[in-house]
Amino acid sequence: MDDHLYDEENFTSNKIDWNVWKKIFSFMKPLKKQVLLSIFCMIVLASTDVIYPYISKFAIDGIINPNLEAGTRDLSQLGYFIILYVIFMVIQATMVYLFIIFAGKVQTELAFNIRQKAFTHLQELPFSYYDRTRVGWIMARMTSDSRNLSEILSWGVIDFTWGLFLMVILIIVMLIINLKLALITIAIVPILMLVSTYFRKFILKAYRSIRKVNSKITGAYNEGITGAITTKTLVLENSNYDDFNLLTTDIRKQSIRAAMIQGLYFPSVIFLISIATALIYYNGGNMVFNLSISVGTLYLFTNYVWQFFDPVNNIASIFAQFQQAQASAERIVSLIESEPDITDSEEVTEKYGSLFDYKLENFEPLKGDVEFKNVTFKYHVGEKVLDNFNLSVKQGESIALVGHTGAGKSTIVNLICRFYEPTTGVITIDGVDYKNRSMSWLHSNLGYVLQSPHLFSGSVMENIRYGKLTATDEEVIEAAKQVEAHDFIIQFEKGYETECGEGGSRLSVGQKQLISFARAILANPRILILDEATSSVDTETEQLIQNAINKLLKGRTSFIVAHRLSTIVHSDRILVLEDGKVIEEGSHRDLIAKKGQYYDLYTNQYSEEMLELSIQ
Ligand SMILES: Nc1ncnc2c1ncn2[C@@H]1O[C@H](COP(=O)(O)OP(=O)(O)OP(=O)(O)O)[C@@H](O)[C@H]1O
Ligand SMILES: [Mg+2]
Structure with a gap:
């Protein structure tokens, strides 16, 4: 099964898989210069490591050797020895300094490249990917896996080059000497x-x-x-x-x-x-x-035998690390190569541009007719949620969806947003199958407030501005006023500069929803979708939300999923859903008169609210 709910244990192969590594190595291409420079440093370094004991050998044989005949011993040569020693030390120190700089750069840039590639790809993946993949799994790929890989590909490769060259040079030099x-x-x-x-x-x-x-x-x-x-x-x-x-x-x-x-x-x-x-x-x-042989040569060999230890140890540990990092590499590649199952077709992309670079001049104006034609839908797991579902909505109509939890309300609005596509059947917008238009065309004409309103880290101002990136501060404030969010925003200590992210938890669900409304209305979309938050909101905020919704709907095709039925009494058409089917349909007045499911829901909720009020 092509399931992305991977576990750590799924990726523990022992063989080095070059295919995977080739893909990871391709991230190093832009860093070729740094990699080559650091490899060069390591070769020089390995050579100086071999030369050091060689200098000592000359000192032993030429200066210190007690067997030297009188007169041939020249202590002034000791000066040359020291100078030579210092020169090599300076070379070595310089190389160490340089390779730390180069490898450090490779490491950070590489991690950056991997993360950026993964992040861009994640933006393109549809909702359904996130149904199948735990956010924790994705986070771990973005953090620890990319760190692991960049570490082994920078320091690991360098250590390996050093170790390999040191051994090769040592062996050649030794073979020549004795x-x-x-x-x-x-x-x-x-x-x-x-x-x-x-x-x-x-x-x-x-x-x-x-x-x-x-x-x-x-x-x-x-x-x-x-x-x-x-x-x-x-x-x-x-x-x-x-x-x-x-x-x-x-x-x-x-x-x-x-x-x-x-x-x-x-x-x-x-x-x-x-x-x-x-x-x-x-x-x-x-x-x-x-x-x-001379005493110096004997010294040289006893010294060289110890020198083998470091590179051998290094290479062994790097092989082991590579094997371990392979799991990281496989997971990163699997993330980057996961195919989005909802994409624009080639012809569509040709005409309307890609998600990140769209051709606005080719976008047809969107009127707002929406139609479900024989739509059947199931999620990646589970049963069919919609079976042969039909619905026709005219431009400017306001539709309300009600029903018990799990009835399929969110599913329907998610399909309209094209977060998911019908399994069979088509959804048309202005009479055209929406798969024949680009995702960017739809989304530039669509405003939605999801069931769990999400605010990004950043200020209230920035969060509303996401609706229309070119909006001025005045336009943002105007939008907030329209949905009656302005009053509570300015009551915050920092007003529109209040932080919404991690530290922004002081915003209530209702307030978050109102800010999302402001964001949606700023975009001035032709189709508006509101999936009301289920959690309870105090009566005052509820009133605000209700007023806001009424304003939002004017002149747009709208779909509201309502849990508080008082929000939808003015809707043109109310659909009562059960198990993915419309079991009742009509205006509030019609449905109340009918005394069916809607009537029951409404009176139930009404009496509950009354009960609550009487308890308070
Ligand atoms: N991402 C998903 N993956 C698999 N099944 C899902 C997914 N989302 C919803 N479902 C299933 O689809 C059915 C319809 O769910 P949906 O979210 O549309 O209900 P809802 O009417 O919005 O309910 P609620 O009032 O609780 O928001 C349910 O049986 C639910 O378990
Ligand atoms: Mg829902």
């Missing part, structure tokens, strides 16, 4: 490689399971804290505590295991290298006695 000693030293590399890879794998595995338990603990924390009140009222503290205890004991065991494995790794490596060193001393020592 074949036998070189072979002894090189023989240790594969063993070192095996041991390192083996341990790396275990260490990573251990840390991975620690991370898993850790995220469970975070989840438990979260639940324990955010659900504290519910827990307390249900007297679940004890069972919560036991769960938590189990998890923390688990993580303690795992951490100890990880530390033990890591503790074993270094002694094993040192043991191996010491054996190689002993072999070099044994063989090389004899050669020194035979005068076939």
Whole structure:
């Protein structure tokens, strides 16, 4: 099943999948220069690492060697030695400085490129994608996965280049100097490689399971804290505590295991290298006695054998990291490549432009006739919500949708907005199947206030202005006045500059809805859709909302989903829905006279309201 409700465990392949990496590497293309420069720095750095002990070898053989014949010893050469040493040190420091700059740039730019690409793609994906994908999953891709990838592709690649070149240069230099000693030293590399890879794998595995338990603990924390009140009222503290205890004991065991494995790794490596060193001393020592090599050369080899350790260790850990990062890479690619199932066809895009670059000059004016013709609809999961649904609405008509929860009211308005498309059948606007017009054409003529009014982070002013980005402050305030939001907005300490985002929770649902109304009316749309918030609103705000709605509707085709029936008494046509079917239809007066479902709903709500009033 093409389901995007992915879990971490779904992505844990062990083989390196080059197809996926090729796609991720393509994000590095604009950074080619920095990557090449940092690789160059690493090659220079690896060379200086090999040269250092070589300088010492000359110092030992040419200056310090006690066997030098009298007269040939020239201590003034020590000065040259020091100068040379300093020169290489400066080169090395410069390279380190440069590669940190280049790699840092690669890392940040890469993360930025990945996030930007993913973000743009997310804008194009329809509602249905978000039904199938948890927001948490998307957030994790945007944050930790893109961070993981940019880290391994910057520092990882650099470490790898350094390690690889250091080993290659070391091997070449050793082979040139002394074949036998070189072979002894090189023989240790594969063993070192095996041991390192083996341990790396275990260490990573251990840390991975620690991370898993850790995220469970975070989840438990979260639940324990955010659900504290519910827990307390249900007297679940004890069972919560036991769960938590189990998890923390688990993580303690795992951490100890990880530390033990890591503790074993270094002694094993040192043991191996010491054996190689002993072999070099044994063989090389004899050669020194035979005068076939100098003391300096022996020193060089004992030094080089230790130098192998860092690159081998680095490369092993990078391979392991790559394997781990592959899961991140796969998830990012799957996000970026997820196909939107609602898009404009090629011909439509050709004529009207894309979502981000539309050709306004080709947009036909929208009148506002809306028709559902034999529309059947089901969500990604679940049963058919609409089955052969028909509805014809004339320009300027105001339609109200009422019915019990789950009747299909929001589904109908979502279909009109083309957040979803009919599974079969067509929806026409001004007599044309809306799939033959662009999404941007529809949305530039459509104002909607959704069931859970969403305000963006930013000020009230900015939030209303989303309706028409070119609106002046005066136009924004005018729109707010029209929907009677102005009065409560100016009562805020900061007025129109009040923050709506995270810190804006002091806005009530009703106030949020009124701000959304202002946003909708500012756009001056031909079709207006209001999906009323279900949560209760105080009577004063309710009155405001009602007045606002009446103003909003004038001269537009409108669809109102109402929970408070008092809001819709003036609608031209009221549709009573049940299980996706219209079971009653007519004006408020007609339906009341009919004494059917609507009458029951209305009188029920009316008596409830009266009851509430009498209790107050
Ligand atoms: N995103 C979705 N994915 C799957 N099923 C959905 C989705 N949204 C709604 N449904 C289902 O479709 C049916 C109609 O839901 P809809 O939201 O249209 O009802 P509603 O009349 O707006 O109800 P309410 O008064 O509670 O807002 C319900 O059975 C619901 O479970
Ligand atoms: Mg609804």
